[in-house]
Amino acid sequence: MDRKDFLPVSKADLLERGIEQLDFVFISGDAYVDHPSFGTAIISRVLEAHGFTVGIIAQPNWRDPESISVLGEPRLGFLVSAGNMDSMVNHYSVSKKRRKKDFYSPGGEMGKRPDYAAVVYANLIRRTYKKTPIILGGIEASLRRLAHYDYWSDKLKRSVLIDSGADLLIYGMGERSIVEIAEALQSGISVRDITFVRGTVYKSTIDPVGEDVIRLPAFDKISTSRELYAKSFYRQYQNTDPFTAKTLVEPYPADNLFVVQNPPQMPLSTEEMDDVYALPYARTYHPDYEPLGGIPAIEEVKFSLASCRGCFGACSFCALTFHQGRIIQTRSHESLLEEAKQMTQDPDFKGYIHDVGGPTANFRQPACKKQLQHGVCQNRQCLFPEPCPNMEVDHRDYVALLRKLRALPKVKKVFVRSGIRFDYLITDKDETFFRELVKYHVSGQLKVAPEHVSDGVLRMMGKPQNSVYRRFVKRYRELNEEMHLDQYLVPYLMSSHPGSTLQDAVRLAEYLRDLGYMPEQVQDFYPTPSTISTCMYYTGLDPRTMKPVYVARDPHEKAMQRALIQYRDPKNYELVTEALIKAGRRDLVGTDKKCLLRPRHGDLRFVQKTQTPPAKPGKAKRPGTPNSRKWASGKPQQSRPGAWSAKDKRGK
Structure with missing residues (x-):
């Protein structure tokens, strides 16, 4: 694919296209893949279709403030996403061990994005651009939009909107929301005054009130009461439907702030969905990644x-x-x-x-x-x-x-x-x-x-x-x-x-x-x-x-x-x-066909349990051999990839 089939990723691309200043710069934790399965591509192409220019900075070096300046300061704002996955899920297994491969990075290389990427990227931007609007989006921001339990630190965390210092957060898929925000910024409305867009979360020093407003327990309260957090969470869960949801307000007394979640965007019609997927995606990764092994x-x-x-x-x-x-x-x-x-x-x-x-x-x-x-x-x-x-x-x-x-x-x-x-x-x-x-x-x-x-x-x-x-x-x-x-x-x-x-x-x-x-x-x-x-x-x-x-x-x-x-x-x-011992199921250790384990030779925990009468004369058959096992289909199991077969070793 030619570079011109992709959105600009460098100053050279901007010069070639005659763009002096981009409307938006998109910071992404994923490598740049211009395909409608990637949120970065969808949001950027939707903005482009509405007349806005967008450049991509994929996987910037979060240790270097200059890395988010390579395309200059955008006219309307920075868009920030951790990528197609929550960065912590991307980095760590459930046992909290570091994964060896990142399928959204060149050649599958791990370590191209930081932990808690949405927060890190937004703070990195704010160190250089004090007043430029920052808008969070993507799965990481969407699911951390209000107070949430963070498994990796084993504690309740504040809304990512507060920790990141961003101005607005888009939750859900975001096509309608981003266009409304872009047009509001284009018309001269301050990002601080964009409090009316469905599918967004914003910060306020004023406590919103009204019949359509639900006040959630304050962060300091749910931090000390798990029961109160469970009730607050379920209130949020019951307000995920765009037809019935109300505005949610979560107070943060220590910060003198209220995090306000507007109701979700209405579902896209079939025609709108078709329009999104008909945009001119290159449908592959940027050619810069080819020498690095592509994007798995x-x-x-x-x-x-x-x-x-x-x-x-x-x-x-x-x-x-x-x-x-x-x-x-x-x-x-x-x-x-x-x-x-x-x-x-x-x-x-x-x-x-x-x-x-x-x-x-x-x-x-x-x-x-x-x-x-x-x-x-x-x-x-x-x-x-x-x-x-x-x-x-x-x-x-x-x-x-x-x-x-x-x-x-x-x-x-x-x-x-x-x-x-x-x-x-x-x-x-x-x-x-x-x-x-x-x-x-x-x-x-x-x-x-x-x-x-x-x-x-x-x-x-x-x-x-x-x-x-x-x-x-x-x-x-x-x-x-x-x-x-x-x-x-x-x-x-x-x-x-x-x-x-x-x-x-x-x-x-x-x-x-x-x-x-x-x-x-x-x-x-x-x-x-x-x-x-x-x-x-x-x-x-x-x-x-x-x-x-x-x-x-x-x-x-x-x-x-x-x-x-x-x-x-x-x-x-x-x-x-x-x-099996802790579950009180020693009966499942032995030589019977219903047993899960055959005790290893010398395992004294099962000496009494495994004594059996002498075998009868005749052809011996090893208990539990695979020839009696069946797959879900009811047919004899075959030796095939992904299946346990008779050639597999068993514990002795």
């Missing part, structure tokens, strides 16, 4: 289509309710087909569209008609604990879209790799989508997210009962057998979520034993900002009911729960043994 994150999205936004699934551990909201917004078939045709012209395209989806692939419409006029329900979910009787389950539009994409010239296969909401799918009385999903859109393995098997844990997660998943598995197996296909289910599972005890973790291990499956990857619950689950982790209370919740906070117990899911891995022997 592009590989996941280069040949994928984003068909929708929002999610009414509302899992407790997911921040989508706070960021994109629960109302589904979709692109038209024409828009998606046009983008797919562009993909087929790419010299690297091999005939495979890797995904057609969004937060949840099979959500292509609001849960019910009333949502587009009255918003979502404040005190009930669409799918949990049971599907709402008003919910309209309909896959016809998605089926029609996938059929059109499959029919495109040069397209060999269209995969669906975004999350499939299996409880929504199995509720649909019309099996057309389920059948076509199995027949055309699975790449050998379908990934789904039951997360756990214990109904008590699932209730804390906001997920359906395990019986719903079992019903889905049964039908998936039947359809594969009917179509003579050899396709598997790969379940995503989570350990040590609030509500999960060691006994619950053992039940999950027993389920995997019966399934004959050991996942290669396990997600240990990660307390990221602004989720119900994180609130439970910090407070020990379910904010929805204010009832106590068991929380595994001790890193060693978390390690045991995680190890139980991968109990066959020899390196987990000691952790699994300890967990």
